Amino acid sequence: MNLHAVDYRYADSGGVSDPDYTPALGYGALNGVKNSAWGALPYQSVRVNQTGRSVDYRYDHLRPGVNYQLHLSFYQSGDNNRVQQVEIDGKPVGPEVTLVNGEKQQVSLAVPAETYTDDGSIAVSIVRTNADVGAIVNEIALEEQTIPAQVCDVTTTPYWTQVYGGVTVGGQPAPAGTIVTAENIDGVIVGCFQVATDGFYGFMPIFGGDSSGTPALPGMADGEQVKFRVNGSLAVAQPGLAWSNDKDIHRVDLVVQGSDSQWFTLNPGWNLFSLRVEPPVTSLESVLDSIKTHYCLVQGEEGAYDCNLAAQFQQLKETHGAKAYYIRIEGGSSVNLLVMGTPITPTLAIPLHADWNWVGFLPTASMPVGDALQSIAGSYLRAADGKGRLYDPSLPQFSTLTHMAPGDGYLIFATQPVTLTYPAQVQAAVSGPAATSGVCPDVSPTPLFTWLYGDFQLNGQPAPEGTRVDVLTPRGELAGCFLVDTPGQYGFLPVYGADAGAPPLPGFTDGEPMRLRVNGREIEQADALRWRNDKESHRVDLDVNLPERFYLPFVGAQAGARGEAGPADDRPPVYLPILGR
Secondary structure, rough: OOOOOOOOOEEOOOOOOOOOOOOOEEEEEOOEEEOOOOOOOOOOOOOEEEEEEEEEEOOOOOOOOOOEEEEEEEOOOOEEEOEEEEEEEOOOOOOEEEOOOOOEEEEEEEHHHHOOOOOEEEEEEEOOOOOOOOOEEEEEEEOOOOOOOOOOOOOOOOEEEEEEEEEOOEEEEOOOOOOEEEEEOOOOOOEEEOOEEOEEEEEEEEEEOOOOOOOOOOOOOOOOEEEEEOOEEEEEEEEEEEOOOOEEEEEEEEEEEEEEEEEEEEEEEEEEEEOOEEEEOOOOOHHHHHHHOOOOEEEOOOOEEEOOOOHHHOOOOOOOOOOEEEEEEOOOOOOOEEEEEEEEOOOEEEOOOOEEEEOOOOOEEEEEEEHOHHHHHOOEEEEOOOOEEOOOOOOOOOOOOOOOOOOOOEEEEEOOOEEEOOOOOOOOOOOOOOOOOOEOOOOOOOEEEEEEEEEEOOOOEEEOOOOEEEEEEOOOOOEEEEEOOOOOOEEEEEEEEEEOOOOOOEEOOOOOEEEEEEEOOOOOOOOEEEOOOOOOOEOEEEOOOOOOEEEEEEEOOHHHHHHOOOOOOOOOOOOEEEOOE
16 A cells, blocks of 8 residues: 655635745745634634735645645625635636625635646635725635546537637647536536647537426527636637537637626616626626626617517627626616626727717726717717716816716717727726716616706806706606706706616606706796607706795794783794795
8 A cells, every 4th residue: 555645735714824825835825814803713714805806825836747626715794795706827717706795605626737837836816806905715725636536527418519629728729638618608517628639629519408308407508609618717719609409510719818807886777887808708698697687678789688588589699898788787786797808908999880879988997088089079979878977078068977987888979980999098097987976866867868958047146056956757757857066057967768667767758848846846937848868968048036935033922922021032932934035
């Protein structure tokens, strides 16, 4: 019987024995601090990085030709949900992990052989993808594999197609031993292949689902786009493959490039968003997988998606970077959308056509609208976001959209075909969207709107800052609002159309009259304003006279009512409010 040492290095991250890295020890943490506020058990103590996006560990002395696995556990309590990605030597390995309060999660990942074959070392990073700080890990262990695991275990069915092709990682041929997998929209592995010749894979069968028996066997559905992974990392398929039971052979080359993640918050109701990364799988359901139970309606320039329609009736089937999309978030809570993909060059040329264009924002930090759209100056009339803010270069004094920001989508009205190129970013002065100027938070935006603006006189004087203008439907619903932020003028004031979704959002239908209210009092209008979903700005100057509020004091009123004299200083004054002009 011959025994030999098995390489197994465990760290109770955040515990007393959690080691910091030293060359002599050969492994340990590179950053972060220990914390046991969530408990002293190994899965509760935590190493956290409160100043950066990742917690990092290093392992030395890995031997070529030996297979290794990485085991991690995650746990949090009483904190905001975290979304994290494990990376080895800077490359994502395995799927993202979403941490939920009070739930322990364990992850086991194969360590790609190419990460340690040459230098015998790996750097493991746990990267938080939905925030810039606060990455955590509770336990981490590196284990030498002594019994080879079954590489590919896929449920077979009588329905299949086959693929083959080249496979590269970081511009280099994928080495022998690399694992290529195919997944359906639910993340079920429906095809698997271990690379035998550097840079090539296949033939790999990809199986369809079978619902003829009990239990039903999972698999691909007709027309569904196949998602490919290489050693757990999402791969770009060239060309993409829509599965069918054709029993045919298709060449699909797979490329794993440097990937990036983008995340942002979507609020209940309608949001206009965009991506600055190109997802490796562009099907709408795959891109929006992280929020798949929170939406049903999506609109793009090319058409719409409705979860209540069959696949053959969907107009919008793909989601790409550099484009804008409206999405309606269901329920009463905000959600975080996380998308992984290849970063798009911020200076990518974006062709625009005459009329409205649904455009994404590619720079990584916000910038003034005029600077961002400098390349199309003179060739556009207006730009708007999904929050009711409008920029009109001919009316800068009324413009409420001041900055363009990552994650937001924009509608740009071009007067002629032109190419938009965002400027190269030298310094990120602002990292997030600017405050919403003038627009009221108690109005629900919809994709249907027009704008009002103009000069504003109140009781013969320029309307003061903070004066509120409301727009009401014939049913008394609030469909638009503006808080004066520059004395003597209002707008651009967005006025929204009704949305018949579930639940319905209040607003106008075409041709309905608009009722105006100032500081809570409805005003008379000489000519009725009619709403249209024209996405244009209409000048409506306001000259409003409202009753002022007077307070007349009656000192000692109760005493006087009883016929008593009563000194003026022994009773509090009583005020009678009177409205008058």
